[in-house]
Amino acid sequence: MSQVSLRKLRPTGLRGRLVITFTVVAVMASVLVASIAYQLVRQELLRRTEHAEVTGVRTVLERITLPIGTTDLLWPSGASVTEADLNAIVESLAAPDRQVVVRYGTKERATRDSTFRVSQIPLDLRRQAVTRLVHQRQIIDGVPYLVIGTQVQRETRGREHPTDIAVFVFVSLLDEERTLANLRTALLQAGSITLAIAAGVALLSARSVLLPVRRLGAAARDLGAGKLDTRLPVHGSDELAGLTATFNETAAALEQTVSELRTLESMSRRFVADVSHELRTPLTAMTAVTDMLSEEAERLPQDTGQAVRLVVQEIDRLRVLVEHLIETSRLDSGTAVLSTDAVDVGDALAECLRARGWSDQVKLNVPFGLAFSLDPRRFDVIMANLVGNALRHGAPPVIINARQRSDGLEVTVRDHGDGIPAEALPHVFDRFYKAEAGRSRSEGSGLGLAIAKANAELHHGTLTVRNANPGARFTLWIPWP
Missing domain, CATH: 3.30.565.10 (Histidine kinase-like ATPase, C-terminal domain)
Structure with missing residues (x-):
C-alpha cells in the first residue's frame, strides 16, 4: 500500500484520534493483563500436574517389592529379573492417561496399545534418568506429554542400589491443554467485551471532550463572519472552561477594537468626502482661470509662461485627484449604483x-x-x-x-x-x-x-x-x- 493510501486511512479528526488512542490503550492493557494471567495459570496448572505425576510415579516405585536384581547382583535365592517382573512394574505404573515403557537390557515392556519406545526419548533425558528421577514436557506426534524417567532402585542392607531397569512414563497433557484452550477462549471473549466497552467509553469521552471544542469552533466561525457579539457560557473550572473564558475575553476585545476602527474609518471617509466636495468649488474657479491663462501663456515671457503651464498642470492633477477621491468615497459609502x-x-x-x-x-x-x-x-x-x-x-x-x-x-x-x-x-x-x-x-x-x-x-x-x-x-x- 502506498504512502498516499496510508495517509488517507489515517484519522484526521480529533474525535477519531481520541477514540483510536483510547481503544488501543485499552486493548494493549487487556492483552497485557490476559497474557500475564494466562502465563501464570498455565505455569501453575502444569506445575501441579508435574508435581502430582512425579510424586505418583515415585510412590509407586518405592512400593515395588518384587525380587528384582541383576545378573551380577542377585537376591540370595539367586533370582533374576523376569518378564513377569517387568510386566508387574508396567501394571503398577499404568493409568488411563499414562503409558509406561520399561527397559531391562534388550527387553522392553510397555502398556497395552502403547506406541512409545525408549528410542523416542531424547538422549539427554535417558542419560539423566540413570542417576535420578527426571521429567520433561515433550510434543510427540503433535500431542503434549510429560515424560518421566528414572532407574529402579532396590534396597540392600539399608542402602539403595541402582538396577539396570529403566522406567519411562508418558503422561498425556491433553486435559490440561483443553483447560488452557478454554481459558484462552474465555480471555478472548473477555477481551472482546472489554474492547466494546472501551470503544463505547471512548466515544462518550470524546463526545464530552469535543463538545466544547465544537462550540468554540462554531463560535470562532461566527466571529469570523462578523458576529462580534458571539459569547459562550463557561461551565466548570477545567482547561476547556479556561479556554472558553479566554475566547470570550478575546471576542470582547476584538469587538471593541473593530468598533473603534469602524468609527475611525467612518470618520476618515467622511473627512475625505467633505474635503473633496469642499475642494471642488474652488477648483472649478481655478480651472476656469487657468484655462484663460493657458491661452495667454504663449504670449507671456518665457519664465512666466513656464510658471503658468506648471500651475495649469498641477491644477489639472489636483482636479483628477479630487474626482478620484469623490468616486472612492461613493464606492466606500455604498451609494454607487449601476x-x-x-x-x-x-x-x-x-x-x-x-x-x-x-x-x-x-x-x-x-x-x-x-x-x-x-x-x-x-x-x-x-x-x-x-x-x-x-x-x-x-x-x-x-x-x-x-x-x-x-x-x-x-x-x-x-x-x-x-x-x-x-x-x-x-x-x-x-x-x-x-x-x-x-x-x-x-x-x-x-x-x-x-x-x-x-x-x-x-x-x-x-x-x-x-x-x-x-x-x-x-x-x-x-x-x-
Whole structure:
C-alpha cells in the first residue's frame, strides 16, 4: 500500500484520534493483563500436574517389592529379573492417561496399545534418568506429554542400589491443554467485551471532550463572519472552561477594537468626502482661470509662461485627484449604483480613446457588433484607467482585445514594456500604491486602478493582472446579467 493510501486511512479528526488512542490503550492493557494471567495459570496448572505425576510415579516405585536384581547382583535365592517382573512394574505404573515403557537390557515392556519406545526419548533425558528421577514436557506426534524417567532402585542392607531397569512414563497433557484452550477462549471473549466497552467509553469521552471544542469552533466561525457579539457560557473550572473564558475575553476585545476602527474609518471617509466636495468649488474657479491663462501663456515671457503651464498642470492633477477621491468615497459609502444599458463595446472603447486623444496610440481589436449590458460611464472609467496606466508606465504598442465568452464579456489591455515587478503584483490594485517609489508626482493619483477594480466588482466581475513577457496584461471580466 502506498504512502498516499496510508495517509488517507489515517484519522484526521480529533474525535477519531481520541477514540483510536483510547481503544488501543485499552486493548494493549487487556492483552497485557490476559497474557500475564494466562502465563501464570498455565505455569501453575502444569506445575501441579508435574508435581502430582512425579510424586505418583515415585510412590509407586518405592512400593515395588518384587525380587528384582541383576545378573551380577542377585537376591540370595539367586533370582533374576523376569518378564513377569517387568510386566508387574508396567501394571503398577499404568493409568488411563499414562503409558509406561520399561527397559531391562534388550527387553522392553510397555502398556497395552502403547506406541512409545525408549528410542523416542531424547538422549539427554535417558542419560539423566540413570542417576535420578527426571521429567520433561515433550510434543510427540503433535500431542503434549510429560515424560518421566528414572532407574529402579532396590534396597540392600539399608542402602539403595541402582538396577539396570529403566522406567519411562508418558503422561498425556491433553486435559490440561483443553483447560488452557478454554481459558484462552474465555480471555478472548473477555477481551472482546472489554474492547466494546472501551470503544463505547471512548466515544462518550470524546463526545464530552469535543463538545466544547465544537462550540468554540462554531463560535470562532461566527466571529469570523462578523458576529462580534458571539459569547459562550463557561461551565466548570477545567482547561476547556479556561479556554472558553479566554475566547470570550478575546471576542470582547476584538469587538471593541473593530468598533473603534469602524468609527475611525467612518470618520476618515467622511473627512475625505467633505474635503473633496469642499475642494471642488474652488477648483472649478481655478480651472476656469487657468484655462484663460493657458491661452495667454504663449504670449507671456518665457519664465512666466513656464510658471503658468506648471500651475495649469498641477491644477489639472489636483482636479483628477479630487474626482478620484469623490468616486472612492461613493464606492466606500455604498451609494454607487449601476445604470446598465445595452452598449456596443467597440463604440464605447473607441469613444473612450477619442475623448482622451489616445486613438493613435492604442490598437483596438473588437468584433463588429459586439454588444453587452453594462454601465457605460463606469465601463469608461475602468478602461480609461487601464489604458492610461499602460501608456504612462508601459511601452507601445498598447493593444485592447475584447471578446464574448460563454460566461460573459472579456476585455484585455496589454502593453509591451518591462512589466510589473513580481513583488508589486499583489499590490497593484491597492490605493495609493506605486510600484516605483521614485515615480514623479504627476504620474497619477495612485487611485485609478483601485477605482477600476471597484467598478468591475460593482458589475459583479473581476479585474486581474499578470505579466505577459513583455509587458503587463490587465483582464476585465463581466458576467452576463
